[in-house]
Structure formats: structure tokens, C-alpha cells
Amino acid sequence: MNCSEITTLAPLYLSGELDRERTASVVAHLRICPACARDIEQQRDLDARVRAALLAEMTDAERLNPRIHRRITVAEAKRRVITLGLVAAGIVLATGFLFYRFVAPPVSVLAKAAVSDHRREVVEKRVKRWRSAPADIDALIHRQGIPATALQSLAAAGYRLDRARLCRLDGNIYLHLVYTDGSREMSVFLRPRKGEAVPLHAENMGSQHVVAVQSASMTVVCVAEESQAATSLARSAATL
Amino acid sequence: MSTQQDAFERMAMPHVSALLRVACRLRGDRTAAEDLVQETMLRAWRARHQFREGTNARAWLFRILFHQFYSEGRRARVELNFVAPPAPDQAADPVETLEVNQALAALSEEHRAVLLLAVVEGFTCQEIAGILSIPIGTVMSRLSRARQALRELLAPGETCAKGGAA
Numbered sequence: 001m002n003c004s005e006i007t008t009l010a011p012l013y014l015s016g017e018l019d020r021e022r023t024a025s026v027v028a029h030l031r032i033c034p035a036c037a038r039d040i041e042q043q044r045d046l047d048a049r050v051r052a053a054l055l056a057e058m059t060d061a062e063r064l065n066p067r068i069h070r071r072i073t074v075a076e077a078k079r080r081v082i083t084l085g086l087v088a089a090g091i092v093l094a095t096g097f098l099f100y101r102f103v104a105p106p107v108s109v110l111a112k113a114a115v116s117d118h119r120r121e122v123v124e125k126r127v128k129r130w131r132s133a134p135a136d137i138d139a140l141i142h143r144q145g146i147p148a149t150a151l152q153s154l155a156a157a158g159y160r161l162d163r164a165r166l167c168r169l170d171g172n173i174y175l176h177l178v179y180t181d182g183s184r185e186m187s188v189f190l191r192p193r194k195g196e197a198v199p200l201h202a203e204n205m206g207s208q209h210v211v212a213v214q215s216a217s218m219t220v221v222c223v224a225e226e227s228q229a230a231t232s233l234a235r236s237a238a239t240l
Numbered sequence: 241m242s243t244q245q246d247a248f249e250r251m252a253m254p255h256v257s258a259l260l261r262v263a264c265r266l267r268g269d270r271t272a273a274e275d276l277v278q279e280t281m282l283r284a285w286r287a288r289h290q291f292r293e294g295t296n297a298r299a300w301l302f303r304i305l306f307h308q309f310y311s312e313g314r315r316a317r318v319e320l321n322f323v324a325p326p327a328p329d330q331a332a333d334p335v336e337t338l339e340v341n342q343a344l345a346a347l348s349e350e351h352r353a354v355l356l357l358a359v360v361e362g363f364t365c366q367e368i369a370g371i372l373s374i375p376i377g378t379v380m381s382r383l384s385r386a387r388q389a390l391r392e393l394l395a396p397g398e399t400c401a402k403g404g405a406a
Binding site for chain 2: 007008009010011012015016017042043046047049050051053054055056057061064065067068069071072073075076
């Protein structure tokens with residue numbers, strides 16, 4: 001080991017971090033090199049001088065300790081308030097979502113979704129896969145838990161059932177029936193439900209007239225260009 | 241006081257004096273140093289779940305102190321203008337204390353930091369590397385230069401003329 005290596009390793013030697021083998025090499029060098037031995041000795045003395053001077057000072061943390069204690073207590077109280085606030089906000093949001101999603105989806109939202117679906121699937125004919133054979137339509141209706149008698153109640157004057165498929169309105173699966181009078185087409189969306197009947201909701205959305213009704217056992221939404229046909233069909237649906 | 245707070249204070253509060261001693265040399269002002277230590281303890285409290293039981297709490301707190309210091313230091317840095325009086329039970333020479341403090345204040349911030357941690361607080365080079373988040377080689381070279389600079393300030397006559405012993 002030479003003087004340069006001693007200079008490099010001096011910090012580790014002075015802090016006792018060198019392994020036994022390298023410590024022995026340093027010690028062996030210090031025995032034969034008075035300059036390095038003096039250098040290390042001076043560093044030790046200097047360290048001791050600095051340590052003695054600073055450790056003799058009065059740091060007096062007494063007045064700081066209560067401040068720290070108070071600060072932590074206040075921070076912890078704030079954190080609890082924020083956590084409780086977040087939990088309360090989460091509960092309110094979750095309750096609102098569940099109410100909206102499962103208890104009472106607003107009829108206006110449903111009506112808007114039905115008009116949009118009617119425009120896409122019927123007016124613009126973007127969907128090709130429909131069931132038009134009566135047996136297929138009956139099977140689809142049966143699978144959705146809708147009684148076959150419901151269809152008879154939904155027959156509107158001058159309209160006949162043309163085709164059917166399943167679609168999604170406002171996150172729920174609906175049976176989408178398309179009625180035609182030969183030139184115009186009307187959409188009827190059905191979904192079984194259980195609950196109290198909700199008053200009939202009707203509005204115009206562009207060229208479409210939409211009527212939604214929620215009876216005790218069924219949600220029915222009719223979308224048609226002709227308001228009279230839609231209203232008449234929805235009124236029959238209210239008795240389901 | 242909660243059990244958690246109680247456990248935290250048992251673990252951290254004994255090191256407040258050491259943190260304050262170093263903070264005074266970093267900030268140069270007693271009030272600013274107290275603020276630094278207070279913020280350090282608050283950060284430590286918030287990060288208490290990251291502390292592993294059985295590891296070095298002192299080194300962990302110093303690491304937080306330096307992180308806090310460097311994050312605040314970008315906004316403001318002050319000159320050393322504070323020297324604490326000697327403790328009543330210590331037979332320290334006030335002139336000697338003043339000289340050492342003035343010499344420390346004259347060092348660069350990074351040299352002062354490693355010197356305080358190694359010489360006064362007794363951390364190993366490996367621990368200092370962890371506290372300051374720098375390689376151990378950097379700690380060693382900073383420590384050598386800091387000692388050399390301090391020697392020139394406190395004992396200018398003592399120079400080292402090394403030979404070539406192998």
C-alpha cells in the first residue's frame with residue numbers, strides 16, 4: 001500500500017469501516033511512513049477538537065419538543081378530518097350512484113338513450129343483425145322474462161311487429177322491438193322491473209317523439225316520428 | 241396521545257438535539273434550524289410507516305432532515321451567524337468553540353455536511369452515503385477535502401509532506 005492509497009482510505013480507516021485485511025495493510029504502512037502516520041494523527045486530533053467543541057454546546061431542544069408534539073397532534077387531527085370527509089363524500093357518491101343505477105334511473109336519461117339508439121339502429125340502419133322470424137322473436141322475449149301477453153297489449157293500430165334484438169340503454173339490457181306500418185318505423189324498448197309505477201314521460205327530441213312509462217312490472221320506452229302512435233302504445237304499456 | 245404517536249415520539253424525540261445541532265450549522269440561524277427540525281419530524285411522522293423497526297432511526301431521521309434542507313435550500317440559504325453557548329456542565333473554552341464554529345462556517349455546505357455527520361454525529365461513510373443519497377466514494381473524497389480545509393483553517397502551520405513509502 002502506498003501513500004496515495006492511504007490518503008484515499010483514510011476516511012474509512014478513521015471510521016473503522018475497513019476490513020481486517022486492509023486495516024492491517026494501512027497499519028503496516030503507517031509504521032514505515034512517518035508522514036502518513038503524522039497525517040492520520042493530525043486528522044484524529046482535529047476530529048476530536050471539532051467533536052469536543054460542538055458536543056460541549058448547549059443545544060437545548062426543550063423548547064422545541066412541545067412545538068414538535070403540537071405540530072404532529074394538529075397534523076394528525078387534520079388528517080383525520082380529511083379522511084372522514086373523504087369517507088363521507090365517498091358514501092354520498094356511492095349512495096347516489098346506486099340510487100341512480102338501480103333504484104330510480106331518471107326517465108329523461110332513458111328517453112334520451114332510447115332516441116339515440118333508435119336513430120342509430122333504425123333510422124341510420126347501422127345494425128344489421130335483427131331477428132325477424134316470429135319464433136326467434138318469441139324465444140328472445142321469453143329469455144328476457146317478458147310475458148308473451150305483453151306483446152299483444154303493445155300492438156298499436158296500423159303497426160305490425162317487424163324485427164327484434166337486444167340492446168343496451170343507460171347500462172341496462174333492453175329488448176328492442178321495431179314496429180312498422182309499411183312506411184314508418186317505431187321503436188319499443190322493454191325491460192322487466194319491479195317497483196311502483198312512475199308517471200308517463202313524453203318529450204320531443206328533434207324529429208323523434210319519445211314516450212317512456214314505468215309500470216309496476218315493466219319499463220317501456222317508445223320512439224316514433226308520429227307522437228300519437230307512441231303515446232297510444234305507451235298508454236297500453238302502463239297497464240302491464 | 242395515540243399509541244402510534246407515543247411509539248413515534250419514543251423512537252424519534254431522543255434524536256431532536258442531534259438534529260438541531262446539525263440543523264444550526266446548516267441553516268446558520270437558531271429559529272430557521274428549529275423550523276427545519278420541526279418540518280423534519282413532521283415528515284418523519286407522516287412517513288413513519290416506511291420506517292422498518294430495528295433499523296437505524298437516527299440515520300433515517302438525518303436522511304429526512306437533509307432531504308428537507310435541500311428542498312428548502314433551493315428557495316433560500318442563509319449565512320452562519322449563530323454559535324450556541326456552551327452547556328453549563330461542559331468545561332468548554334468559549335474561544336475554542338467560536339474558532340471551530342467559524343472554521344466550519346467557512347467550509348462549503350457539502351463539506352460541512354459530511355464533516356458534521358462523520359466527526360460530530362459519528363456516522364460511518366456508508367451511513368452518510370445513505371443519508372445524503374450520494375455514492376460512498378463521493379463521501380470519502382468530500383470528507384478528505386473537508387478535513388484538509390478545516391486543518392488549514394484551524395492549524396495552518398501543520399502541513400503534510402508525504403514521502404513515497406510503499
